[in-house]
Amino acid sequence: MSQSLPHPWPELLRITLCPDQVILQCGKLVAGRSGVEARYFEPEIIPVEPRHEPTLWTAPLAVLGIALDGLPERPHDATVILSNHFVHYPLIQSGMPSERPCAPGVIEEELQNNLLGLLLQHDCRLASLLPRIVAFGTDLLEEFHEEPGWLVLVEEGLASIGLVQEGEFTRFRNLYMWPASSVQLLSLLDQEASAAGLIVRPRNLMIWGRDESDEVVLPLKSGWQITRLREQQATAIPAPVFNGKVLLDGVQA
Numbered sequence: 001m002s003q004s005l006p007h008p009w010p011e012l013l014r015i016t017l018c019p020d021q022v023i024l025q026c027g028k029l030v031a032g033r034s035g036v037e038a039r040y041f042e043p044e045i046i047p048v049e050p051r052h053e054p055t056l057w058t059a060p061l062a063v064l065g066i067a068l069d070g071l072p073e074r075p076h077d078a079t080v081i082l083s084n085h086f087v088h089y090p091l092i093q094s095g096m097p098s099e100r101p102c103a104p105g106v107i108e109e110e111l112q113n114n115l116l117g118l119l120l121q122h123d124c125r126l127a128s129l130l131p132r133i134v135a136f137g138t139d140l141l142e143e144f145h146e147e148p149g150w151l152v153l154v155e156e157g158l159a160s161i162g163l164v165q166e167g168e169f170t171r172f173r174n175l176y177m178w179p180a181s182s183v184q185l186l187s188l189l190d191q192e193a194s195a196a197g198l199i200v201r202p203r204n205l206m207i208w209g210r211d212e213s214d215e216v217v218l219p220l221k222s223g224w225q226i227t228r229l230r231e232q233q234a235t236a237i238p239a240p241v242f243n244g245k246v247l248l249d250g251v252q253a
Helices: 058-069 109-121 132-138 182-195
Strands: 011-017 021-032 035-040 044-047 076-082 124-131 149-155 158-165 168-176 204-209 225-228
Touching (some): 044 058, 149 182
Parallel strands (some): 011 076
Antiparallel strands (some): 149 158, 158 168
8 A cells, every 4th residue: 555755845834822812824835936935724713711820821822732633643834923912022001111121031931831842742843933013013014114113013902012113123012001092002102202212203103903892093183104904914924933032133122
């Protein structure tokens, strides 16, 4: 009885971990005229039931383990995107930006170790581990056209703020914002610009909300150039593994 030859490339996985859901998207590397490219299929969205756990990511990892049990038994390369709830940027919790130093690990080491162990149990190699705002923003940098601006992602009452300068991210913040408030957000962006030493405050804003309930209603005539991003734009590309200690070269957390 003849046996089929192994596929030359591993299967691909794109995993998004959130406190209330796990998104699993399978894909393949496909050879075309322009070279080899990744193609992903429709995502599977798996709800996570709220539980009293010692950490916010315990329940999503448990759900991910069950989902991985159902995968075909072959090697996979996994790109993992973490909700900004799992990322320890300096927090803004009042009217002024926090100036405290960044925690030693942007992604806590215990989460990284548990995730790596779970993937290894299922013959998955971690190809990339990125916070959602970093994964999302990588594809959008060119849209700023070398002008300073802001990328804001809103999910479950948390607004994650990325400042773009000279075509690169230069700092990140998390802002607890519930209910979502346009006045609070725009005011804090101006304060962040001052904290970053910008003489001219950027008025270019790209904003994405995961759910309609998280939508920030922004004024039409405010002097801001506002671009609303769609859900399908919140995708990640394979990238070097995020080590949890150094965000990106030249980036402040």
